[in-house]
Amino acid sequence: MIINILKIKIRLAITLSLLLFSVAAFSQNKFTIKGQLSPEINGKKILLSYKNNGVSVEDSTTAEMGKFMFKGLIGDPAYARISVDPPAMTTMQNVKSIDVRDFFIDAGEISVTGPGGVKTAVIKGGKTQGDYQRRFELYKPVQARVDSLNTLIGGYKEKGDTKAMDAARLEMNAEYAKTGKIDSNFIKENPNSFLSLDIWRSKHRGTLRSNFEPEFKKFSPAIRNTFAGKEIQAKFDLAKKLAPGQLAPEFKLKDTAGNEVSLSTLRGRNVFVCFYAPDFMNYDAFAFNLGRINRALKEKNTAMVTVYYGYADRPDSYWMETIKRSNFNWMNLNDIGGVNDAGSVSPTAKAYGLTYYTMPSALLIDTNGKILASQLKLNDTGLAQELAQLIK
Incomplete structure (x- = not known):
């Protein structure tokens, strides 16, 4: 199975370790997602899932000649997933065939367009989605080499060439290491990006040690004042109380x-x-x-x-x-x-x-x-x- 590095690096869910701030206490802004895909998806279910300031949300609609629309409210930019006619259960056998796409929801209008399904669609929205796409482009060379190595490993496995398999896996580990540097540079160069904060908190998932706070302070005041930013600061404050x-x-x-x-x-x-x-x-x-x-x-x-x-x-x-x-x-x-x-x-x-x-x-x-x-x-x-x- 092809390994998608970007999906590995992005969490599938936002951890609610210290929900000290209610969703209502933070501003909620409207978003609209407009889709225009292949007419062949006519009548198929479109599923959207995301978290609004830590609260899970699922919504669905039916495509009409490839068109669909979602409307909702969002606080912080939200990592989201959209899929066409998703199966009841994801398995090793059907994972490659699922028409699914990950993206970020920002307030405002988001477009999902293309001649096929969502997997190949162009998704345009706010700043966070733009940053997400830029990061995806930075990952492309590494992803291409990982895909190539996966193919090589499969061939070596069929031949029983364990020495070549081990060498290819070592090279794959080296490729994975590059993603950490890509992310570190992205965070450093984009302190006013919510995606940078999302990458950073994924890296420090779990208990945030107090010595990480100087790193957090490098994010812009606007980012630190988001729901996620305040939640992180609350963890630091708690760590000080338990010091x-x-x-x-x-x-x-x-x-x-x-x-x-x-x-x-x-x-x-x-x-x-x-x-x-x-x-x-x-x-x-x-x-x-x-x-x-x-x-x-x-x-x-x-x-x-x-x-x-x-x-x-x-x-x-x-x-x-x-x-x-x-x-x-x-x-x-x-x-x-x-x-x-x-x-x-x-x-x-x-x-x-x-x-x-x-x-x-x-x-x-x-x-x-x-x-x-x-x-x-x-x-x-x-x-x-x-x-x-x-x-x-």
Whole structure:
């Protein structure tokens, strides 16, 4: 299958890790998408999907002799996808045949024109779409070489030439590395482009470390004042509140016996607290390392605490099953329902900036309730000793 680099580099969804600003609090502007494609798509369904300041939106219409139109409201420019007669499910077998196109929605009028379907159409709109097209042109030489290498790899595979396959894959990795430089230059040269911000936040998806803030400040005031910009700034502000030396936010959660436990009741002891959701990639290594941390800190007047967040498709009883199979033989609390697909919900999740994308997340807190260490690398096998050395 041909790999499309640009689609790899663009996120398919905008993460709602800290929805601190309501959509209504930001200006909403009208947009219109006018399409004129082949009359052969007459009667076919046209599907449009995008996110308006983090809120998922889907709209559909029917083409009439190749014509179609969408109208809506948009806050920030939105990464969008438009498709003709999409299948109910995308598979390896049908992915190449789907008539689909990615683009950016800006306020104002957008045109989608061409003699065929949307895949080959010319899409013209506002500044962000123009920037997106410019970036696409910068990617073209790399994409062409990647396509060529994919073809070569397929041929080498048929011949069983593993040496040539390995060499081609190494060259492909080198081509991918070029995209990072392309994006870095694009961001540097276009600080007033929303696309630059979109590329940048994709690169730093998840928890934004405070040392990234100077990079963010290089974007223009207009870009930093968008919904996405304010959301990013809120993450930086939260990171400062959770930095070493700050008082850890209070929480009150229930343990396995149903008793309420407050963080403040653990004063006088150091506290290692880890917020997690089950079954992520490398979960077993994570759980094993928590055991290593527990052994390193148990003689250091330290309470080991894990706080469980469940997924919507897991029954509440899965918490107990997770504790047992993970050998979490210390204080276990839960905040089931505190995080959902939209982000932080409960007071604890909001106070610690927890989402499915930022967990697992852990802090080491001293005997006075102040943070000793945060933003810990929980799969680092040397973390246990590093934390033990922090405790006096």
